[in-house]
Amino acid sequence: MTQPVSASSAQPAFIAVDQLTKRFGPMVAVDGVDLHLAKGETMAIIGPSAAGKSVLMKCLVGIYGADSGSISLNGDDVSRTAAPTRPEWASRIGMLFQHNALFDSLKVWENICFRQVELGIMNRADAKEHAIHLLGLVGLTTESADLTPNDLSGGMQKRVGIARAISSNPDILLLDNPTAGLDPVLSTHIELMIAKIAQQQGTTVISITNDMQIARTRYQNLIMMHEGKVYWSGKTGDIDDAHNEHLTQMLKGSSQGPITMRTGKREDGVFA
Structure with a gap:
C-alpha cells in the first residue's frame, strides 16, 4: 500500500496544517493530514467520496476544532474553535459550502x-x-x-x-466543489474568475474539485485524499511523474486500483 506523503512549499507557509486529526466518535474523518501553502498560492483537493475533504475544509474555516495536530494561519494557531484569533480569521476567510x-x-x-x-x-x-x-x-x-x-x-x-x-475580498478562499452542477462554459468562466482573484488580490485558494482537468490545469498545487489521509501532495506540474497508484486511479477515474467503493450507511455526508 502506498504510504501518505506530504510536501512543503519553498515559500513560507501562510496556511500550515500539521498532523491534523479529526474524529466523530470512533470514526476518523481526517487522519494525520499535512498541508502547507504559501500566501497567494492555489491548491486543489481531490479524492473519492468520504475521503475527508469537506471535513478538512470545515477545520480550516473553524467549524470543527482539531482533535490533535495543528492549524496555523499566517502564524496564528487556530487549531481549536475557541482560539483567540479565530473571530478575526473568520472575517478573513470566504467559503463556498458543499x-x-x-x-x-x-x-x-x-x-x-x-x-x-x-x-x-x-x-x-x-x-x-x-x-x-x-x-x-x-x-x-x-x-x-x-x-x-x-x-x-x-x-x-x-x-x-x-x-x-x-x-x-477574503485573504483565504475555501471552495467545496465550485463548479459542480455547472455547464463546461460556465465552469471555465468560474475557474478563470477564481484564478484572477487569486492573482490580483493575493488570495490563497483551496478548492475541492471532482473535475480532474480543472485540478491539473487551474491550480498550482494538489493533494489527493483517501479515507482521511493524504496519499499524494505536490505541484500539479509534477503529477505526470508522480507514479502514485492512488493519484493515477483518481485522475483516470478507473474502478481498478487501491481505491474501492465504500458501502454502508453514511452520516449525512459528514465524511465527504
Whole structure:
C-alpha cells in the first residue's frame, strides 16, 4: 500500500496544517493530514467520496476544532474553535459550502452580503449594489438579486454561494466543489474568475474539485485524499511523474486500483 506523503512549499507557509486529526466518535474523518501553502498560492483537493475533504475544509474555516495536530494561519494557531484569533480569521476567510448553505428566507442579494449588513460594514443600499456587481461576475442577472434561493436552479444557487464567498475580498478562499452542477462554459468562466482573484488580490485558494482537468490545469498545487489521509501532495506540474497508484486511479477515474467503493450507511455526508 502506498504510504501518505506530504510536501512543503519553498515559500513560507501562510496556511500550515500539521498532523491534523479529526474524529466523530470512533470514526476518523481526517487522519494525520499535512498541508502547507504559501500566501497567494492555489491548491486543489481531490479524492473519492468520504475521503475527508469537506471535513478538512470545515477545520480550516473553524467549524470543527482539531482533535490533535495543528492549524496555523499566517502564524496564528487556530487549531481549536475557541482560539483567540479565530473571530478575526473568520472575517478573513470566504467559503463556498458543499451544499451552498444559503438562507431560504433571504433574498439573493441579502445572502451575498449577509456578513456586511449584519456587522454594519455596509448599509443595505450599498450592500445590494455590491451584490449585484458580484452577480455579474458569476454570470447572473441583476433581476436575480431580488429572488430567493428557492427560485433558483441548483447551478444558480452554486453561483450565489460563490458570490457570497468572494464578497468580502477574503485573504483565504475555501471552495467545496465550485463548479459542480455547472455547464463546461460556465465552469471555465468560474475557474478563470477564481484564478484572477487569486492573482490580483493575493488570495490563497483551496478548492475541492471532482473535475480532474480543472485540478491539473487551474491550480498550482494538489493533494489527493483517501479515507482521511493524504496519499499524494505536490505541484500539479509534477503529477505526470508522480507514479502514485492512488493519484493515477483518481485522475483516470478507473474502478481498478487501491481505491474501492465504500458501502454502508453514511452520516449525512459528514465524511465527504
